[in-house]
Amino acid sequence: MMQPVTLTRKVVKFWPQVDSGYNQNVHDTRSWKPMALKGNLRDFSTTQLLNLINLARKTGTLTIQGGSDTAQMAFREGKLIRATLASEDHTLADMLHKSGKISGKQAAALRARSGTIADKELGLLLINAGYVTQHDIIQSVKQATLDVIYKLFAWVDGMFRFEANKLPENKHILVPIDLDGVIMEGSRRARELEQLQHELPNLDMALKFTDRPDPRLRNANLSVDEWRVVSFINPKNTIGQIARANNMDETKIRRIVYGLMQAGLVDVIEPVQKPKVVEQRPMTPKAAAERRSLVNRLINRIRSL
Amino acid sequence: MQTVKMVVAGPYAAGKTQFIGTISEIDVVSTEKATASIEEQSIKNSTTVAMDFGRITVDDDLVLYLFGTPGQKRFDFMWEILSEGMLGFIVMVDSTRPETFREAVNIMNTFRQYATTPFVIAANKQDLPDAWSIEDLRIALRLDNDVKLLPCTGTDRESVKTVLLELLFSILEELESEALIEE
Ligand SMILES: Nc1nc2c(ncn2[C@@H]2O[C@H](COP(=O)(O)OP(=O)(O)OP(=O)(O)O)[C@@H](O)[C@H]2O)c(=O)[nH]1
Numbered sequence: 001m002m003q004p005v006t007l008t009r010k011v012v013k014f015w016p017q018v019d020s021g022y023n024q025n026v027h028d029t030r031s032w033k034p035m036a037l038k039g040n041l042r043d044f045s046t047t048q049l050l051n052l053i054n055l056a057r058k059t060g061t062l063t064i065q066g067g068s069d070t071a072q073m074a075f076r077e078g079k080l081i082r083a084t085l086a087s088e089d090h091t092l093a094d095m096l097h098k099s100g101k102i103s104g105k106q107a108a109a110l111r112a113r114s115g116t117i118a119d120k121e122l123g124l125l126l127i128n129a130g131y132v133t134q135h136d137i138i139q140s141v142k143q144a145t146l147d148v149i150y151k152l153f154a155w156v157d158g159m160f161r162f163e164a165n166k167l168p169e170n171k172h173i174l175v176p177i178d179l180d181g182v183i184m185e186g187s188r189r190a191r192e193l194e195q196l197q198h199e200l201p202n203l204d205m206a207l208k209f210t211d212r213p214d215p216r217l218r219n220a221n222l223s224v225d226e227w228r229v230v231s232f233i234n235p236k237n238t239i240g241q242i243a244r245a246n247n248m249d250e251t252k253i254r255r256i257v258y259g260l261m262q263a264g265l266v267d268v269i270e271p272v273q274k275p276k277v278v279e280q281r282p283m284t285p286k287a288a289a290e291r292r293s294l295v296n297r298l299i300n301r302i303r304s305l
Numbered sequence: 306m307q308t309v310k311m312v313v314a315g316p317y318a319a320g321k322t323q324f325i326g327t328i329s330e331i332d333v334v335s336t337e338k339a340t341a342s343i344e345e346q347s348i349k350n351s352t353t354v355a356m357d358f359g360r361i362t363v364d365d366d367l368v369l370y371l372f373g374t375p376g377q378k379r380f381d382f383m384w385e386i387l388s389e390g391m392l393g394f395i396v397m398v399d400s401t402r403p404e405t406f407r408e409a410v411n412i413m414n415t416f417r418q419y420a421t422t423p424f425v426i427a428a429n430k431q432d433l434p435d436a437w438s439i440e441d442l443r444i445a446l447r448l449d450n451d452v453k454l455l456p457c458t459g460t461d462r463e464s465v466k467t468v469l470l471e472l473l474f475s476i477l478e479e480l481e482s483e484a485l486i487e488e
């Protein structure tokens with residue numbers, strides 16, 4: 001049996017050494033008279049905020065109250081160490097599930113059973129049990145953090161406030177991320193979103209396979225995400241519904257759909273209302289004859305292969 | 306330009322991706338990923354997560370798409386979506402792994418609920434020494450005599466062709482019987 005005390009001590013050494021400073025007195029001269037850092041994204045954008053935090057190597061928590069959600073990001077000396085959205089779960093189980101390291105069932109079981117175990121301890125237990133590696137966990141946490149922060153680049157309105165030296169509790173696994181790259185990638189995505197909104201303004205439209213498959217499709221090599229979208233293509237599913245079914249944000253679904261359109265694989269169409277009951281209507285003789293001819297063509301083709 | 310589709314279903318590692326890959330004119334665009342659990346890994350290292358996708362161009366205005374479903378249970382939400390509008394479906398069963406037979410039957414029954422389109426069962430991996438015979442499989446799977454159970458070696462093109470042709474024959478038969486009722 002593992003002693004909880006030993007475990008905790010091990011845990012502390014095991015994870016990246018991001019001292020959260022949670023229980024410390026902070027002897028930072030900048031902290032005893034914190035300057036107000038409050039405002040609205042309309043006047044000072046996410047990019048500008050992150051630039052400031054990066055350059056001034058700030059430590060503390062930034063809260064942004066957007067229209068439909070609230071985001072919290074913690075920074076340690078200008079590095080991003082955690083980002084969460086009020087609307088989403090950010091437990092270790094959720095992060096591992098999102099990054100595909102564990103199944104939905106496993107995640108649910110973990111959530112149900114792990115109770116009050118801190119993420120750091122839970123992570124170590126999972127590694128010891130052989131479910132995941134330390135690398136898996138760090139990557140998943142990092143990805144979850146980045147997913148949140150990249151969403152914020154699309155927020156154009158919302159009150160923000162920075163609380164100096166306020167940091168997350170020590171129980172979380174914190175992976176420090178350099179803001180330089182985040183800012184670059186985030187602004188690239190913001191520009192892209194702007195362009196995509198222009199190309200694909202309406203997410204209430206549906207998709208269908210094009211009637212004239214492009215020869216380029218022969219060598220199509222699509223990513224897992226692209227295939228997820230393709231598999232939901234149906235005149236009854238709107239692009240917005242496909243995004244929700246796949247847990248994709250607007251930028252992501254727009255980028256994928258736009259790519260598929262460019263590849264000549266899909267067309268955008270008006271969605272068709274889903275009929276309540278699929279009725280099996282008997283075929284007219286003419287339709288049946290056409291159908292038979294179609295099947296015969298298929299038979300001949302496969303024979304010739 | 307018309308597109309039609311067939312669905313290849315079956316338990317984990319039955320050989321769905323292989324089957325489509327053997328006959329498709331494009332490289333199977335598959336969404337394989339490394340298997341998650343140790344139990345799965347003992348069978349193979351990658352699995353289909355969303356679906357596989359193969360294509361056979363028939364002529365200038367007809368294309369056949371082959372969709373492979375993900376075998377693992379946790380992706381079964383994909384099945385109904387994939388089955389919509391299909392011409393017919395194939396249920397693959399790994400003839401060497403009796404522990405998957407029950408699952409194959411469940412999959413067959415689930416797809417029959419989604420659609421009344423014809424289907425065939427492919428008893429795959431018949432090239433392996435451990436493969437169960439067709440006769441034994443019919444009993445083990447408790448198949449009615451009118452259900453087509455076909456020997457198959459997913460790695461062999463002729464064998465894959467035969468399975469597809471048998472399915473198409475069933476579809477044709479069904480169309481002919483419908484036409485009779487109509488006339
Ligand atoms: N000997 C032999 N091996 C086969 C045959 N068909 C498939 N295999 C092998 O069986 C393994 C599983 O095949 P896959 O095509 O990946 O199976 P799958 O049904 O797509 O599996 P999932 O997508 O994970 O559900 C692979 O190693 C194939 O090479 C066959 O007819 N004979």
Ligand SMILES: [Mg+2]
Pocket residue numbers: 321322323352353357373375376
């Ligand atoms: Mg597969």
